[in-house]
Amino acid sequence: MKNDNYLALDGHSMHVFLTVLEQGSIANAADKLGITKTVIGNCLTKLRSIFHDPLFVRTGGQEIVATALAESLGERMRLVLSDMQQLTAEQVFKPKQAAVHFTVGTNDFQRDLILPELYRLVAGETKEFSLRTIISEYPSLDLLRTGKADLLLSPVAPEGGDILYKRLFIDQSRCFFDSSAREAPRTLADFRNARYVGLNLIDGQRVVPLAAPISRELEQQVAIRVPNFSDMASFMRGSDLLAIAPGMLRMGALSGFSSITPPFNMPSVFMFMLWHKRHQGDAAHQWMRNQLESAVGGVMARGKLAKV
Known part of the structure; x- marks a missing residue:
C-alpha cells in the first residue's frame, strides 16, 4: 500500500468490510446492513485496490473466506471506527x-x-x-x-x-x-x-x-x-x-x-x-x-x- 493510500479509506467501506468478515457471506452482510450486494461489491473493490489484496476468496458456491491480510485488518479497523465514533460523538x-x-x-x-x-x-x-x-x-x-x-x-x-x-x-x-x-x-x-x-x-x-x-x-x-x-x-x-x-x-x-x-x-x-x-x-x-x-x-x- 502506498504511503498516501490511507487517505482513500472511509468509515462506510470499513464498516461494510467488517460486516462481511463477521458474516462470512456477502449476501448475509447485505441483509444485515440493508444494502445491495452491488454496494458491498463496490466497497470491497475499493478496499482491494487500496490494500492490493483480494481480501476474500470463494471456497465454492456463495461461501467466502478471508485472506490472511483481511484477518489482520479486522481488529485494527474496529479500533479505527471506534476512534472515529468518539471523534464525532457529542461532547460531554x-x-x-x-x-x-x-x-x-x-x-x-x-x-x-x-x-x-x-x-x-x-x-x-x-x-x-x-x-x-x-x-x-x-x-x-x-x-x-x-x-x-x-x-x-x-x-x-x-x-x-x-x-x-x-x-x-x-x-x-x-x-x-x-x-x-x-x-x-x-x-x-x-x-x-x-x-x-x-x-x-x-x-x-x-x-x-x-x-x-x-x-x-x-x-x-x-x-x-x-x-x-x-x-x-x-x-x-x-x-x-x-x-x-x-x-x-x-x-x-x-x-x-x-x-x-x-x-x-x-x-x-x-x-x-x-x-x-x-x-x-x-x-x-x-x-x-x-x-x-x-x-x-x-x-x-x-x-x-x-x-x-
Missing part, C-alpha cells in the same frame, strides 16, 4: 475529571464582586482549576480574538459578529462618601459644590458617565482621578470627597462608606459577559459560562439581603 464535559484553566478580562469592580464567588463555585467541582485575570476598565475585544482571554466582563455590549454576549445584571449608580468626615449631600447645590474622586478618562469618556444636564458640571469638580474603583477608598477616607460609582460597590471596594441615591437621574450600569464565537459550542466553555451566571446570581441575592 465532566468537571470532576477536567483540568480547567480560565482567563477573564475584567475591571476591578467585577473582579472583586463576581470572581471570588466564581472561584468558590468552580474550584470544588473540577479536578483542577486556575483563574487568571487581566484588569482593564474596558477589556479589549482583541483579548478574545487572540485567545489571551476566554471571557470578558464589560459594561459595554460588543460590536462585531464574532463576539457573543449576554447581559448579567443591571445596577444603579450611587453617591459614596465618608460619613465620619462629612454630611450626606442632599440638594443639587450640594452636589454642584462638592469635590469628587473619579476614574481616569479613557478616550475622553468616563467609565460611569453622569446623566445630562449636569454631567459636565460635576465632571469639572473631579479633584482626584484614579485608575480603578478600588483606589477610590484611600482618597475618600477621612475626606469630603464624593464618588459616583455602581451601587454594588457597597459589597466590595466601597463597603466601608455611606451611600445615597443622588437627586438627579443616573444612567443604569450594565454588566455583560462576552466570549468569542469559536467557543459557543465548546462544552467546557458552556459549563463555565453557566457557572459565571450562577456566581452572579449568588452575588445579586446577597446584594438584595444587604439592602434590607
Whole structure:
C-alpha cells in the first residue's frame, strides 16, 4: 500500500468490510446492513485496490473466506471506527475529571464582586482549576480574538459578529462618601459644590458617565482621578470627597462608606459577559459560562439581603 493510500479509506467501506468478515457471506452482510450486494461489491473493490489484496476468496458456491491480510485488518479497523465514533460523538464535559484553566478580562469592580464567588463555585467541582485575570476598565475585544482571554466582563455590549454576549445584571449608580468626615449631600447645590474622586478618562469618556444636564458640571469638580474603583477608598477616607460609582460597590471596594441615591437621574450600569464565537459550542466553555451566571446570581441575592 502506498504511503498516501490511507487517505482513500472511509468509515462506510470499513464498516461494510467488517460486516462481511463477521458474516462470512456477502449476501448475509447485505441483509444485515440493508444494502445491495452491488454496494458491498463496490466497497470491497475499493478496499482491494487500496490494500492490493483480494481480501476474500470463494471456497465454492456463495461461501467466502478471508485472506490472511483481511484477518489482520479486522481488529485494527474496529479500533479505527471506534476512534472515529468518539471523534464525532457529542461532547460531554465532566468537571470532576477536567483540568480547567480560565482567563477573564475584567475591571476591578467585577473582579472583586463576581470572581471570588466564581472561584468558590468552580474550584470544588473540577479536578483542577486556575483563574487568571487581566484588569482593564474596558477589556479589549482583541483579548478574545487572540485567545489571551476566554471571557470578558464589560459594561459595554460588543460590536462585531464574532463576539457573543449576554447581559448579567443591571445596577444603579450611587453617591459614596465618608460619613465620619462629612454630611450626606442632599440638594443639587450640594452636589454642584462638592469635590469628587473619579476614574481616569479613557478616550475622553468616563467609565460611569453622569446623566445630562449636569454631567459636565460635576465632571469639572473631579479633584482626584484614579485608575480603578478600588483606589477610590484611600482618597475618600477621612475626606469630603464624593464618588459616583455602581451601587454594588457597597459589597466590595466601597463597603466601608455611606451611600445615597443622588437627586438627579443616573444612567443604569450594565454588566455583560462576552466570549468569542469559536467557543459557543465548546462544552467546557458552556459549563463555565453557566457557572459565571450562577456566581452572579449568588452575588445579586446577597446584594438584595444587604439592602434590607
